Amino acid sequence: ESQLIIKERQQTTFQVEELINLLDGGKEKTALRRSIEQTILSDPLMKTDKIGYLTREQKYVQSVRRMMYFFTDLAKRNKWNIEDPHCPEMLFLSRSLSSVVAFMIHMGAFVPSISSFGTLEQVSKWQPLAKECLIIGCYAQTELGHGTNLRRLETTSTFDRNTQEFIVNTPNLSSMKWWPGDMGKSANHAMVMAQLITNGENHGMQAFIVPIRDMTTHKPLPGVEVGNIGSIMSLEDTDNGYLRLNNVRIPKENMLAKYANVDRSGRFQQTGNNRLMYASMMNLRIVLTREQMIHALQKACTIAARYSCVRKQGSLTPNGPEIPIMDYVTQQNKVIPRIALAYALDFTIMEVRHRYVQFLADVTRGDLSNMAEMHAISSGIKANASERTVAGVETLRRACGGHGYSMASGLPYLLLSVTGSCTYEGENTVLYLQVARYLIKTAANISMGKSVDGSSAYLAENTEARCSATSQEEFYDHSLLDACFKHRSKQLLQSVAMDLQGLLAEGKQQMEAWNLLSIQLVNSAKAHIERYIVATSASFVRKLNCSLKVKKLLNQLCSLVALHQITNFPGDFLKDGYLDSHQLDLARKAEVKLLQSLRHNVVGLVDAFDFRDEILGSCIGAYDGNAYERLYDYAKNDVMNKNDVHEESYQYLRPHLHRG
Numbered sequence: 001e002s003q004l005i006i007k008e009r010q011q012t013t014f015q016v017e018e019l020i021n022l023l024d025g026g027k028e029k030t031a032l033r034r035s036i037e038q039t040i041l042s043d044p045l046m047k048t049d050k051i052g053y054l055t056r057e058q059k060y061v062q063s064v065r066r067m068m069y070f071f072t073d074l075a076k077r078n079k080w081n082i083e084d085p086h087c088p089e090m091l092f093l094s095r096s097l098s099s100v101v102a103f104m105i106h107m108g109a110f111v112p113s114i115s116s117f118g119t120l121e122q123v124s125k126w127q128p129l130a131k132e133c134l135i136i137g138c139y140a141q142t143e144l145g146h147g148t149n150l151r152r153l154e155t156t157s158t159f160d161r162n163t164q165e166f167i168v169n170t171p172n173l174s175s176m177k178w179w180p181g182d183m184g185k186s187a188n189h190a191m192v193m194a195q196l197i198t199n200g201e202n203h204g205m206q207a208f209i210v211p212i213r214d215m216t217t218h219k220p221l222p223g224v225e226v227g228n229i230g231s232i233m234s235l236e237d238t239d240n241g242y243l244r245l246n247n248v249r250i251p252k253e254n255m256l257a258k259y260a261n262v263d264r265s266g267r268f269q270q271t272g273n274n275r276l277m278y279a280s281m282m283n284l285r286i287v288l289t290r291e292q293m294i295h296a297l298q299k300a301c302t303i304a305a306r307y308s309c310v311r312k313q314g315s316l317t318p319n320g321p322e323i324p325i326m327d328y329v330t331q332q333n334k335v336i337p338r339i340a341l342a343y344a345l346d347f348t349i350m351e352v353r354h355r356y357v358q359f360l361a362d363v364t365r366g367d368l369s370n371m372a373e374m375h376a377i378s379s380g381i382k383a384n385a386s387e388r389t390v391a392g393v394e395t396l397r398r399a400c401g402g403h404g405y406s407m408a409s410g411l412p413y414l415l416l417s418v419t420g421s422c423t424y425e426g427e428n429t430v431l432y433l434q435v436a437r438y439l440i441k442t443a444a445n446i447s448m449g450k451s452v453d454g455s456s457a458y459l460a461e462n463t464e465a466r467c468s469a470t471s472q473e474e475f476y477d478h479s480l481l482d483a484c485f486k487h488r489s490k491q492l493l494q495s496v497a498m499d500l501q502g503l504l505a506e507g508k509q510q511m512e513a514w515n516l517l518s519i520q521l522v523n524s525a526k527a528h529i530e531r532y533i534v535a536t537s538a539s540f541v542r543k544l545n546c547s548l549k550v551k552k553l554l555n556q557l558c559s560l561v562a563l564h565q566i567t568n569f570p571g572d573f574l575k576d577g578y579l580d581s582h583q584l585d586l587a588r589k590a591e592v593k594l595l596q597s598l599r600h601n602v603v604g605l606v607d608a609f610d611f612r613d614e615i616l617g618s619c620i621g622a623y624d625g626n627a628y629e630r631l632y633d634y635a636k637n638d639v640m641n642k643n644d645v646h647e648e649s650y651q652y653l654r655p656h657l658h659r660g
């Protein structure tokens with residue numbers, strides 16, 4: 001173990017294990033997580049070869065092999081609950097599996113969509129088959145021509161009264177399904193989202209289960225053309241696919257009919273709220289925020305923080321001893337606010353998940369009153385967490401200098417794999433505009449004196465016109481910081497709502513006015529969600545039952561998240577004079593002081609994320625801090641170094657070497 005990292009751990013002022021337990025949800029949960037990790041990581045059939053050395057095809061094959069074994073054997077033998085994406089076991093499992101892997105869409109989207117859209121009878125038919133991996137499914141919504149605008153999907157499913165079948169068709173190039181994970185090579189069934197047509201009338205998007213490959217030969221079924229879409233930026237262990245359906249017939253029962261059905265004569269009946277067809281996307285938005293984004297940020301923080309403490313470069317005195325780069329305040333400003341953000345997002349998503357589970361129970365009772373708010377929160381948190389995670393991981397990668405550019409650091413892999421999360425499951429701008437739609441409606445409700453949802457209640461409160469802070473210390477106070485965020489959000493919303501009214505009064509059409517103001521609308525949505533994160537994480541910490549030391553530390557992290565946002569994006573806080581430039585200076589000084597006070601706990605804070613080295617996959621961020629030894633070992637094992645002289649060198653270099 002590096003002496004430097006030992007020294008860092010000696011400086012830690014709190015019990016790391018306490019914080020680990022807190023993040024897991026209790027001591028017993030930590031024990032459960034560790035035993036799951038131990039079982040998975042010690043199983044020879046779950047072993048992965050070093051990802052950097054595999055071809056795209058090898059990655060896919062390895063992933064399919066591991067995950068088939070995992071779902072059909074390992075998880076069952078250990079009686080792990082892989083049914084509920086929000087249960088603790090599932091959270092721990094996805095952490096142990098460490099990267100995006102085959103059958104995540106099958107288990108994470110296909111299986112839950114059956115119960116989201118299916119009747120009880122349909123669920124009891126399809127779900128056991130899917131859970132046992134007797135069928136492999138994908139979620140086929142996006143098309144070559146449309147991903148966001150679901151109303152304009154072009155795949156059709158036309159009811160044939162004579163045969164009591166649906167004819168599913170992708171009539172042209174742009175209507176073919178494009179992108180679904182697990183579809184290219186693995187899936188034998190697809191959950192196809194298509195326009196339902198009965199008796200010549202279009203009833204909008206519905207879900208259909210379409211068999212696409214033969215259950216014995218795995219060959220595409222008649223009328224089906226299916227394949228991989230080709231190399232993508234990362235996530236190469238899954239097979240994102242395309243699918244063309246040429247008038248493929250499926251039985252009438254394959255339309256999932258929880259919220260709408262078609263009778264034998266082709267009469268369409270809507271039995272539930274049609275927004276519920278969209279609502280199922282909330283689930284994956286929340287799951288991905290934690291399972292992919294926050295974990296990626298936590299891993300990147302772990303790597304950059306540990307490395308920054310063992311990397312020495314330069315000195316703070318002329319010819320003096322070299323210091324760990326973590327002692328530079330600029331380095332602290334790159335690493336520590338990201339650690340703080342990783343904590344704040346984790347606390348926020350715990351609350352969001354808790355609310356979502358309650359929301360699901362409400363929906364089962366037929367109560368949809370919280371749907372609009374839940375949609376705004378889940379869309380906003382997905383967009384904000386992915387945007388800040390991607391930016392954060394890149395900052396942390398650069399904070400590791402040259403070694404951050406090497407695959408050996410694990411950082412490029414994290415960055416590339418998490419970048420996609422800004423696009424899939426709802427492109428971020430589009431999601432922010434959904435939040436803005438909710439906010440504009442809320443503003444209208446407030447002006448009519450109607451009640452507003454809990455997370456937006458502050459929009460109806462009276463707030464001070466100016467921040468009251470006169471000292472640095474006040475900028476650590478959560479309620480003062482929250483007031484800054486409330487004010488920013490409120491004034492951005494008021495201003496865009498007024499502009500919208502103005503444009504409408506001038507005679508502009510609603511959609512045109514909306515488009516003209518969409519930059520402001522996105523900013524307003526971001527401000528609302530950032531306020532939600534600041535308030536939710538602080539209140540989560542307030543309610544925690546933990547030692548004073550840990551509470552103090554977590555309170556500091558919450559303050560830092562808010563302060564860092566104010567000092568880096570001060571414009572909207574200064575705009576209407578809520579903060580003045582003197583107060584901004586105080587906030588900056590407060591931030592630097594906070595960074596320095598958190599400095600000696602940096603390693604403890606990332607140790608508390610408790611990622612085993614095998615899961616972290618980094619030569620420079622391993623627990624023992626032996627970065628250089630591992631980098632050297634990584635280089636020695638490069639396939640290019642198999643022989644001292646590369647065969648190609650003989651062929652192309654040797655003829656030229658003797659020319660002179």
Ligand SMILES: CCCCCCCCCCCCCC(=O)SCCNC(=O)CCNC(=O)[C@H](O)C(C)(C)COP(=O)(O)OP(=O)(O)OC[C@H]1O[C@@H](n2cnc3c(N)ncnc32)[C@H](O)[C@@H]1OP(=O)(O)O
Binds near residue numbers: 292
């Ligand atoms: C274990 C896990 C590990 C995982 C690793 C896996 C990694 C890899 C995974 C990769 C996985 C990737 C997998 C994938 O990528 S799967 C594909 C994901 N695709 C999308 O997310 C598509 C995004 N597009 C949309 O969501 C819609 O088209 C929108 C909604 C934007 C517009 O459409 P439209 O123009 O029709 O909408 P509108 O604006 O008129 O609104 C109409 C009304 O509907 C309400 N509304 C809208 N949306 C929702 C909602 N969601 N819940 C509840 N309500 C909702 C809305 O408030 C409004 O209500 P009201 O205001 O009128 O009252």
Ligand SMILES: Cc1cc2nc3c(=O)[nH]c(=O)nc-3n(C[C@H](O)[C@H](O)[C@H](O)COP(=O)(O)OP(=O)(O)OC[C@H]3O[C@@H](n4cnc5c(N)ncnc54)[C@H](O)[C@@H]3O)c2cc1C
Binds near residue numbers: 178179181235420425
């Ligand atoms: C790795 C990966 C895995 C995926 N897996 C699946 C899957 O399993 N199943 C599936 O069905 N799909 C999947 N997708 C598709 C994904 O859901 C879509 O790509 C995503 O929803 C974005 O839609 P789009 O590609 O049509 O983007 P577009 O909507 O074309 O976005 C392009 C640009 O247009 C802008 N834009 C579009 N509409 C508006 C608007 N109304 N207002 C303002 N700006 C707008 C966007 O902000 C963006 O800047 C996956 C994608 C990726 C990258």
